[in-house]
Amino acid sequence: MPLDHNIELSYSVKMLLARIGKLTTTQLNLINLLMFQAVWWLSILYQNSAIAISSGLLLLHFALSSHRQSDLLSMVKVVACGVIIDSLLTYMQLFEFQQMPYWLGLLWCHFAISLRYSLAFTQRLPFYINAILGGVFGCISYLAGARFDAVVLPQEYLASVMILFSVWLVIFPIFVIVSRQR
Template sequence: MKNSAVFKVINFAWFQGIWWLVILFQNQAVIPVLALIVLWFFLSPKRLEDAKLMGAIFLLGTFVDAALTQSGLFIFDESEALIAFWPIPIWLSLLWAAFAGTIYHSMMVFKGRLLLASIGGAVFAPLSYIAGAKFGAVELGVDLLLAYIFIALVWSVVFPLCFYLSNRFEATQVET
């Protein structure tokens, strides 16, 4: 089942489940999301690579969304902070980690296709944030079109960067 279509569908459904949990329940979803991330490590044929990439993208995504929050693009309810020193709600950082869990699996269509990844990130990531805003998980600090443009610009770089990192972690794994 390592590279099968069924496994990719399971991975995609796993991530979508996490996305819906954090969007609908924010802080109340933290424990179930952590459990689903741990479950992924039991299912994944690339545990070590997934773990490295999830850690790196957890930090990268936290930095990216913290910068967008500081810029005023994203506004979160201050009561969302489960960890006082964390710059964004922890559920959002966990969503980044879960997203990283798709890179080696259901998102493989983008591997080695950085232009396609850049376009995919620019088109689809803003839709995810805007949907999150529609469900009340985040407030957009600018009008919808401007938010889409800013998020698209960021994700046109971030999404290909995720694949660059995944390639680096795979190369490191092969060398050791």
């Protein structure tokens, strides 16, 4: 009997993989949107305790993607810039973390991937619209993280808002350009 069970399991895995290969762009974008939101909330609420789930979801993305190499290349570029920027902001004492925020690196990975999937619509927007979207939503993301104690913003609130808005006003459109499929 165990042999029959293994054959059934193997068949089920093959069917699942075949089905995954037939996902539409809309389905992939929806899956990406849900994964990014899940990772954002898990990271903000559980920080380094969410690393295993965030890593697993990142691996799931690459299992589903038919553009693994270009996804990886785009992700490396965006993550490198994002981690450098966050490190500089931490060095400049705009951010403080209770512990080393490894979760933030994974959040950057998922954000980078979302630029090519659920946020792909930004590829068609003018630079200035992406700048405004980045300024507003990038800033809001960090403010929400501070509200949930994932990060401390030790500077005066308005100064933090202005700096975050300005940084994201510049970097989001650049990230959109960097993430374009080649």
